[in-house]
Amino acid sequence: MRKLSLIVIGLLLVPTFLLTSCDQGDEPEVLTPAFTLMKDYMINNNLDIDKIITNADGEKFVVGAPAEADLASFLAKYYIIDIRSGTDFAKNHIEGAKNVTFKDILNEGAAAGSKPVLVVCYTGQTACYATALMRLYGYSHTRALKWGMSGWNTTTAGSWNNNIKDVAKGTPSWSYDKEIAPLVLSDPIISSLSQNGEAILKSRVEQAVQDGFKTVTNADVVANPSGYFINNFFSGADYIGFGHLTNAYRILPLTLASNSYKGLEPTPGAKVVTYCYTGQTSAVITACLRVLGYDAYSLTFGMNGLYHSNSAWTSNQWSVGSSVPKELPLVN
Structure with a gap:
């Protein structure tokens, strides 16, 4: 009899439990990416x-x-x-x-x-x-x-x-075509349990430091430009005047606020290569892009390693004008 009573009480409590569950059953919280x-x-x-x-x-x-x-x-x-x-x-x-x-x-x-x-x-x-x-x-x-x-x-x-070169000069990988229209792609996907933007950023920077500087050589890109998603960080005039790597997208300016970054390929494993005149600005861009979740690389030595003898130079050409070593003191 006691056993039967417990069964009846249990059956009576089931609807109550279900109703209570429904009352508390708000939609799961949607986390911001x-x-x-x-x-x-x-x-x-x-x-x-x-x-x-x-x-x-x-x-x-x-x-x-x-x-x-x-x-x-x-x-x-x-x-x-x-x-x-x-x-x-x-x-x-x-x-x-x-x-x-x-x-x-x-x-x-x-x-x-x-x-x-x-x-x-x-x-x-x-x-x-x-x-x-x-x-x-x-x-x-x-x-x-x-x-x-x-x-x-x-x-x-x-x-x-030892690294000023003309590896792109006279090759099919060098073009004087007009700019390619930018793409509109999705955001990279970053894995993080945090919902704090500052904490996510610091963690991403710390990881990038541990991973080290990610680069590709000018010779590798010239030999296989279709194997990379290529960014050109030139002015519009220099993109045509200097010429550029075939199928390179001009990305100056590039900001998050303007959503211009959405022109970059976010797919993991798609090598996003940026080049500039000296490899120094492209290093900065590459650091930012890696932190943002892109598989990003900097093309070493930039235009100076691709086509140093190009007649369109006006600044940042190594060993010309002000771009020469000074004779400042060294110690050991």
Whole structure:
């Protein structure tokens, strides 16, 4: 009898449970995509791509080596980190510079305190990549030494002197066609359990630092341009005047706020390659794109490695005009 009573009570409670469940059964919360949260945070905090290229105080991501008369004030201004190998640093470096591995750049940003950081490498390209990541992390006054140690002294100029080339000249991979209409594609998908844009961004930057600088060579892209989604960071006039890699999309300007980034290929494994004149701006763009979730790469040495003898040059051509190494002092 007791057993029967328990069964009856249980049956009577079932409808109550179901009704209660229905009353509490709101629709599951729809989470905002991690990319959207990060994108909104970047736009609202002066961390859009254009603000990484030139920060809110008008400081571009690179600064050239100083005139000899200004050397003392230049050295006093910056907390200088040299990310070259320990062996090369020991041979010669800028007075006061600290040798730091690439993976420790975020820690050094904190160690710098209130001083702006100057990142130094061989050619300026890896330093620019590091600078972009540090700016994205909150060290907005970080800058890279333009041309790297190659621009400091002729003794350390080999990395640039040995890499100016004309690998694209006269090949089917070089075109003077008009601009290709930009595509409108979807956002990258970022995996994150966080619903905090700042936390997502910092985690993405930390991962990019651990992964290191991602590059492709000019020879590889020229040999197989269809194997890459190619971005050209030239002005409209230079896109035609210099010519460009076949099927390259011109992406200047490129920002999150304007949605111009939607012209980039977000599919995982689709190699998004950006090139510029020197490989330094493309390093900054590549850092931003990798953090945003693109499979992004920088084409090393830019136009200087693709078609250095091109007659359309007016600036940023290595070894011409002001783009030559200075004879500033080195210590060891």
